[in-house]
Amino acid sequence: MGPLHGVPITIKDSLETQGLKTTCSYEPLANYIPKKDATVVAKLKAAGAIILGKTNTPKLTVDFQTNSPLFGRTNNPWNLDYTPGGSTGGGAAAIAARLSPLEIGSDLGGSLRVPAHFCGICALKPTEHRVSTFGHIPELPGNPQTIKHLQNVGPLAHCIDDLLLCLSIIEGVDIQQSWVREFTEIIDPIKSLTSLRFAWIKGIGDIPSCSETNHALESLGLCLTDLGCHVENTSPSNLDCSQAWEIYQTILSYEFRDFSQQDKYPGYKMALEKRQIFIDKIEQFFDNFDVWLIPVVPIPAFPHCPSGSDIEIEGEKYPYLRAIGAYTILFNLTGHPVVVLPLQLSSQGLPIGVQLVGKRGADMTLLNIAKKLSEIIKIAF
Secondary structure (H helix, E strand, O other), X not given: OOXXXXXXXXXXXXEOEOOEOXXXXXXXXXXXXXXXXXXXXXXXXXXXXXXXXXXXXXHHHOOOOOEEOOOEEOOEOOEOOEOOOOOOHHHHHHHHOOOOOEEEEEEOOOOOHHHHHHHOOEEEEOOOOOEOOOOEOOOOOOOOOOOOOOOEEEEEEOOHHHHHHHHHHHEOOEOOEOOOOOOOOOOOOOOOHHHOEEEXXXXXXXXXXXXXXXXXXXXXXXXXXXXXXEEEEOOOOOOOHHHHHHHHHHHHHHHOOOHHHHHHOHHHHHHHHHHHHHHHHHHHHOOOOOEEEEEOOOOOOOEOOOOOOOEEEOOXXXXXXXXXXXXXXXXXXXXXXXXXXXXEEOOOOOEEEEEEEOOOOOHHHHHHHHHHHHHHHHHHO
């Protein structure tokens, strides 16, 4: 028997499933039935998992809300008038509503982490190239896979143990994607959080987090301090998030083109070189810290609204994509692993989560730290 023998799971409708309709909420794919599984789907089936069904996504996964032209709108189980986020909104809602114990989704700019935060569940965005993205749409069926960076496939679940198990199944090389590789990770047992060094910050860049989000992060920092942990309110110096956003957009624009031609574009090469500077800066930061704690989104879930509408934070309005992805997109750019943990509820009864960012390749270590931290959060919050 495999480690998931007989366990029902759900799959985001952007991942190909053999013999089972895969639409990515895109009208021309309304009746598309793949002849082959995405790599992660094949690995989960081989481990014994049973696909319960596919979960809703916005059209071609391009939104932080989940409103499908084929299947309609997904609501947040905590309040049906609110969005569950996107683009793995259907999967996050299914986990939160106890319709599924495990979901496999994807994350190009926060599409795993934003829904996990809005729906009060756990998620993992793995280190870039640790998990294959082969068989993922929006690269349309039959076309070359051109997105080599920024995109990740990972799990959502109710607890960290399920994320640990799932990662152990879906990670590893894929002959269909030469850039996916094995990560050798030395994992020392974490007996106590007091042996760890935590950095935390209310937010990064020029988009502020709301007062309730600030209070949640401050409370977590104080809790860890009271436990005797080394805790600092800090972040990497001279971290220009506006520049990071520009580099992200540049890489994305090139990688949606023909990948065989990308090396011929000097702008693409320059963007990757600039990206490496951000990677190095954050890696150096982790020479002094084990975990970096950051809000997921500046606010809890918001009411359903037209895509692209300004987002209100403490009475001020901010651009839709920049506001929702303010604290997530940086780690798609740099490829660092991120775990989302539910932290507490807002005054309106909506979940507030926290991002745990770790060193590249230290996914299992980060998950084990998250497991210890989740035990503390259950007691303290």
